Amino acid sequence: xxxxxxxxxxxxxxxxxxxxKLYINNLSVCLFLLAIIGxxxxxxxxxxxxxxxxxxxxxxxIANVRQARKTVEPDPVQFAFLAELGGADSxxxxxxxxxxxxxxxxxxxxxxxxxxxxxxxxxxxxEMLEIAKKTLPDYVTLVPEKREEVTTEGGLDLKSNLQYLxxxxxxxxxxxxxxxxxxxxxxxxxxxxxxxxxxFIELHTGKYAELSxxxxxxxxxxxIESTHLANDLGLVVNAGHGLNFNNVKKIASIDNINxxxxxxxxxxxxxxxxxxxxxxxxxxxxxxx
Numbered sequence: 001x002x003x004x005x006x007x008x009x010x011x012x013x014x015x016x017x018x019x020x021k022l023y024i025n026n027l028s029v030c031l032f033l034l035a036i037i038g039x040x041x042x043x044x045x046x047x048x049x050x051x052x053x054x055x056x057x058x059x060x061x062i063a064n065v066r067q068a069r070k071t072v073e074p075d076p077v078q079f080a081f082l083a084e085l086g087g088a089d090s091x092x093x094x095x096x097x098x099x100x101x102x103x104x105x106x107x108x109x110x111x112x113x114x115x116x117x118x119x120x121x122x123x124x125x126x127e128m129l130e131i132a133k134k135t136l137p138d139y140v141t142l143v144p145e146k147r148e149e150v151t152t153e154g155g156l157d158l159k160s161n162l163q164y165l166x167x168x169x170x171x172x173x174x175x176x177x178x179x180x181x182x183x184x185x186x187x188x189x190x191x192x193x194x195x196x197x198x199x200f201i202e203l204h205t206g207k208y209a210e211l212s213x214x215x216x217x218x219x220x221x222x223x224i225e226s227t228h229l230a231n232d233l234g235l236v237v238n239a240g241h242g243l244n245f246n247n248v249k250k251i252a253s254i255d256n257i258n259x260x261x262x263x264x265x266x267x268x269x270x271x272x273x274x275x276x277x278x279x280x281x282x283x284x285x286x287x288x289x
Contacts, residue, residue: 053252054089055283056119056240058263063093063101076102077109079275083266084116086279090138092261094121095131097145104131111135119261121182124161124168132172139178141202141238142168155183155204158192169197180238185219185226194233201230202238202261205251209242224254231256245269245282252286260286 062076080091091114093102111118117138122128123145132140142165144156158165158181169179180200183189184207193201203226208219223239230237239251240261252260262282270278 051256052289053257053286054259055087055279055286056090056092056117056238056259056261057083057086057088057266057279058092058094058240058261059083059267060092060094060101061264061267063103063106067101076106077113080110080114082275083279084114086276087283088116088279089259090117090119092119092121092141092263094143095128097123097125097127107131107135107137111137119180124165129168129171132177133175136175136177139180139200140172141180141182141200143182154206155186155189156181158183158189158196162192162196165196173197173199180236185223187226187229190226190230190233190235193230194235198235200236200238200258202240203227204241205239205243206241208251209244209247220250223251227254227256245285248282249285249289253289 057080059076059079062074062079066072066074066076076093080088083091091110093107093110095102095104095107107118107120118135119139119141120132120135120137121141121143122132124142142156144154156165172179178199179197180202181189181193181196181198182202182204183193185203190201203223205223208216208223211219227237227239236258237256238259238261239254239257243251243260243262244265248260248262251257266278266282267275269281273281
């Protein structure tokens with residue numbers, strides 16, 4: 001036997017033991033890092049599953065000021081640009097039958113100039129259908145409309161206009177326009193929305209905005225339940241009407257709310273601080289959920 005064999009085996013044993021310790025230590029480090037990565041992935045999954053609502057800015061009230069004097073300013077098309085600078089994800093306009101604020105030229109110019117999406121609110125009339133098919137907005141939201149109302153007072157009654165709306169919505173979709181129904185948070189209306197063929201619904205939040213205390217809480221629960229029902233049916237859910245800087249966060253916190261359409265509150269605040277900053281402040285409320 002080589003007299004150095006024992007020394008060699010001893011050295012090999014020491015080296016092996018060092019390697020083993022290094023392996024065990026590194027394995028512990030690896031397992032620890034894997035645990036951290038797993039936790040980060042869990043957090044990321046939670047963050048992804050909670051997709052924040054986007055902000056649609058309604059600029060009708062800019063046009064209201066212009067039409068009060070029947071002049072050319074302020075131009076809502078220019079203010080749409082400021083809203084986008086502030087973080088607006090889409091621009092909403094309601095082209096009414098009586099043209100009390102937004103005019104036809106506004107709709108066509110907005111379609112050509114804005115960088116986000118155009119949501120055209122309108123009544124389900126043949127005149128508006130023709131305009132929508134010429135303009136090709138990103139999507140149309142059908143709303144009820146009365147000449148005597150100051151603003152939209154409630155959601156569509158889909159049941160009483162079922163066949164007409166099926167044909168109307170189908171006509172819009174033939175032009176590759178996605179279509180939304182502005183409805184009250186009522187299960188029956190949501191089921192009819194699906195039956196008619198709407199891609200989206202916009203839940204009317206006006207009652208929630210008017211109420212307070214326990215009654216507002218009940219209405220909030222109704223909106224939450226309606227959102228879940230619509231999602232289960234495969235409908236994308238937007239919401240709007242009466243939302244402001246004080247009441248928006250509870251609605252924005254609802255899981256799977258896609259977009260909130262807000263106009264009057266943003267424009268009112270913009271009178272004091274400017275439109276871009278007003279939009280930024282509203283957007284920050286949505287993104288801080």
